[in-house]
Amino acid sequence: MILNKSYVLEKITRLTPLVTSFVFRAKDGTSVDFVPGMFAMLQYKDEKESIARAFSMANSPPADRFEFLIALIHGRLTSKLEAAKLGDVYLLSAPYGQFKFEINSGTKFLFLAGGTGIAPFLSMLRYAKSVGKKLDCSLMYSVKYSDEIIYADELKGMELEDGLRTTVTVTRPRENDIWKGETGHVNADMIKRDVPDFKERISYICGPPAFVRALKDALISLGVEEKSIKAEMWGE
Ligand SMILES: Cc1cc2nc3c(=O)[nH]c(=O)nc-3n(C[C@H](O)[C@H](O)[C@H](O)COP(=O)(O)OP(=O)(O)OC[C@H]3O[C@@H](n4cnc5c(N)ncnc54)[C@H](O)[C@@H]3O)c2cc1C
Structure with missing residues (x-):
């Protein structure tokens, strides 16, 4: 300390x-x-x-x-x-803080990040890489605008080299946006579609309060137990 x-x-x-x-x-x-x-x-x-x-x-x-x-x-x-x-x-x-990565819990992970809420997940993913730990991890990352995706290349590298699965979604695509990927807010349907084994995972959520609340509610509505959800919020 x-x-x-x-x-x-x-x-x-x-x-x-x-x-x-x-x-x-x-x-x-x-x-x-x-x-x-x-x-x-x-x-x-x-x-x-x-x-x-x-x-x-x-x-x-x-x-x-x-x-x-x-x-x-x-x-x-x-x-x-x-x-x-x-x-x-x-x-x-x-x-x-209590938003701690339980890397050795022997489980699979679902990371839900909104905006700068990607920061603690980068720490977790970089740490896993630095100690040579292969994770079974799905990341769903939401940004308002396509030019707000942080460290896109590093995340792509983790997909290719470390088996990270990612869904990046843009909630406010601009007209004539070059972004051709996912759009709209992360929600229960998106989680079911992209991470069908979400119930077997520990979920970590980090981002603005509205994002964290909506996703915690979505997970609970899908039958995830509260004890399998960890959350941290800040911002608007
Ligand atoms: C545990 C924890 C971890 C955090 N980690 C990060 C981090 O990694 N990166 C990061 O950027 N911030 C992070 N924050 C937020 C950070 O602590 C500050 O609150 C933020 O930087 C604003 O500080 P400030 O003094 O500039 O704004 P202040 O003078 O305190 O004013 C903030 C005002 O702006 C509003 N506001 C806050 N965030 C936003 C936003 N994103 N867009 C528009 N308005 C906003 C607030 O509601 C408030 O009215 C974290 C907060 C917590 C509690």
């Missing part, structure tokens, strides 16, 4: 119009262990203000760096990050 440790902003990568990846490196090189799915508190501090917000780790543990996938929504902390420069120092406390 680390508390208010100094981290240097090492890398900024704009991934989509809304989402940017921020990588912070421990100033003193400390490596932090965590369970994929957990989050950190990132704190901006100057002489006038102090703002702390939660962000899920997107990288694999253990690490002396944290990667966060952050929707830049012009809020208090995200405005600071929009103006951030390499070398800036933030304070970090981690790890926190």
Whole structure:
């Protein structure tokens, strides 16, 4: 566990119009262990203000760096990050949370991600890859716009190399969109169609509150027991 440790902003990568990846490196090189799915508190501090917000780790543990996938929504902390420069120092406390990946539970997984809710799943999938664990995992990933799909190439690579099954769906396709894939919200019918053995899986849901509630209800209406569902929500 680390508390208010100094981290240097090492890398900024704009991934989509809304989402940017921020990588912070421990100033003193400390490596932090965590369970994929957990989050950190990132704190901006100057002489006038102090703002702390939660962000899920997107990288694999253990690490002396944290990667966060952050929707830049012009809020208090995200405005600071929009103006951030390499070398800036933030304070970090981690790890926190109960949304933990039970990689050794000997079961199959269903991951349901909405928007930046893909971050903890990337941590889980990257971790499984780093320890050479083959997962039986289906990912259903919903974004508003086709240009908001985060790390599409990496996910494609996991499909080809690691047997990950994915359904990516765009809920607000634009006119003349180049996207020719699935459209519409993830729902009970889509789950039944693409993941017919969903009842044999542990389901993890992460995304905005409306997404998480709708999918938890959908799974329960399909007969999934509440104890097989883990959920984390944030955003609008
Ligand atoms: C456990 C946990 C993990 C989280 N992980 C991530 C993560 O990996 N990536 C990430 O981007 N965020 C994540 N968040 C959300 C994050 O903590 C902040 O709430 C978010 O970045 C906004 O902070 P802010 O200070 O910029 O906005 P604030 O000044 O606090 O204002 C936020 C306002 O914007 C609204 N809002 C929040 N999200 C959105 C959105 N996406 N679009 C439009 N309006 C919005 C809120 O309802 C609120 O009114 C996580 C939250 C929790 C609790």
